[in-house]
Structure formats: structure tokens, C-alpha cells
Amino acid sequence: MIAGTVPALQTISKVRRKMPEFVHSPPESVCSSNEKTKPTVLLGGIVGLLLLIGPIQGLLGTVIGMLGAFTELEKTGTADPEDLASHISVALLTTLWGWLFSLVGMGIVLTYHFKGLIRKPWFYRANIAISAATLIIFPFGTISGGVVLWFFCRNRSVYFDQHAVRG
Numbered sequence: 001m002i003a004g005t006v007p008a009l010q011t012i013s014k015v016r017r018k019m020p021e022f023v024h025s026p027p028e029s030v031c032s033s034n035e036k037t038k039p040t041v042l043l044g045g046i047v048g049l050l051l052l053i054g055p056i057q058g059l060l061g062t063v064i065g066m067l068g069a070f071t072e073l074e075k076t077g078t079a080d081p082e083d084l085a086s087h088i089s090v091a092l093l094t095t096l097w098g099w100l101f102s103l104v105g106m107g108i109v110l111t112y113h114f115k116g117l118i119r120k121p122w123f124y125r126a127n128i129a130i131s132a133a134t135l136i137i138f139p140f141g142t143i144s145g146g147v148v149l150w151f152f153c154r155n156r157s158v159y160f161d162q163h164a165v166r167g
Contacts, residue, residue: 004106012028024088027125037117041049041112041117041118041120042118044108044112044117045109045112045117045118046110047105047108048091048108048109048112049103049105049109049127049130050105050124051100051104051105051108052102052103052105052106052109052127052131052144052148053105053130053133053134054097054098054099054100054101054102054103054105054133054141054154055099055102055134055137055141055144055145056098056103056133056134056137056141057094057097057098057100057101058094058095058096058097058098058099058102058137059128059133059137060094061090061091061093061094061097061098062092062094062095063091064085064090064091064094065088065089065090065094066087066088066091068086068087068090069084069087069088069091072084072087073114078167079157080141081116099140102134102140102141102144103144104146106147106148109127109148110148110151111123113151113152113155119158119159120159121159121160123159124152124156124159127148127152128149128152128153129150130145130148131144131145131146131148131149131152132145132149133145135149
């Protein structure tokens with residue numbers, strides 16, 4: 001194990017025990033099953049999920065940018081920096097924007113979880129699927145996907161408990 005890991009995990013466990021109960025499972029008044037989720041809340045959750053796909057979109061842009069650079073290199077046969085720079089900048093910028101979108105999406109999704117706004121199984125499953133897909137994109141996708149995946153797996157019961165289903 002990495003030095004210092006055990007004390008860090010013990011500290012996290014202590015902090016988790018001191019958190020208010022609603023962080024782990026919101027009170028019934030927040031998530032009663034007979035309430036309907038407002039369309040704007042539902043739309044916000046969907047937008048958060050779409051933004052969470054940012055690393056995958058960034059990877060796609062990286063591949064497109066690098067393919068353009070290699071195509072340019074193949075056409076000319078020489079490595080002219082000016083010709084390659086535009087394609088490489090596309091690759092780098094799409095990666096950057098994908099990471100930023102993912103951070104915003106992660107913020108929205110986790111906010112919706114902590115506030116108990118959407119407690120439906122489809123929201124849980126979508127988060128798990130997207131997080132699992134982003135695990136393959138190293139390093140940021142692995143970190144962000146791992147965090148969200150870990151968090152939602154630990155709180156699975158909140159989404160499948162009949163008293164907490166909302167949205």
C-alpha cells in the first residue's frame with residue numbers, strides 16, 4: 001500500500017460518519033414517490049449526464065485532430081510545423097473542453113444527488129454507464145469516472161428504494 005493511505009482512509013470514514021444523514025439518503029419529504037419531478041429539474045439532470053461524457057468527446061476530437069495532422073503529413077511528405085499546428089491545436093483544445101465539460105457535468109450530477117432531486121433508477125444506471133465508459137480515458141477520465149462510479153455504487157440503495165424514487 002502507498003504510505004499514508006490507511007490514515008487518509010480512516011479520516012474519510014470519520015468525516016463520512018459525521019455527515020448529516022440526508023447526504024447519504026435524503027429525507028422522505030424530499031424524495032417522496034408520489035411527487036413528480038419538475039421538467040426543468042429533469043432537463044438539468046439530463047444536461048449533467050451529457051456533460052459528463054466530456055472526456056469521451058475530447059478523445060474523439062483528439063483522434064480527429066491527429067488524423068488531420070497525419071493526413072497533412074502524408075500529403076506533403078514533410079513536417080511543416082505551420083501545417084501541423086492547426087490540427088494538433090484541434091486535438092489539444094477538444095481534450096481541454098471535454099475535461100471542462102466533464103467537471104461541470106460532475107458538479108451537476110453530484111449536486112442533484114446531494115439535493116435528492118432525481119432518485120430514479122434510470123439516473124443511477126446512466127451515471128454508472130457513463131462513468132464506466134470514461135474510465136478508459138487516462139488520466140482525467142479515469143479519475144472523474146472512478147470518482148462518480150465509486151460514489152454512485154456506494155449509494156445504489158437510494159436510487160432503488162421505493163420510498164426514495166422520484167423523477
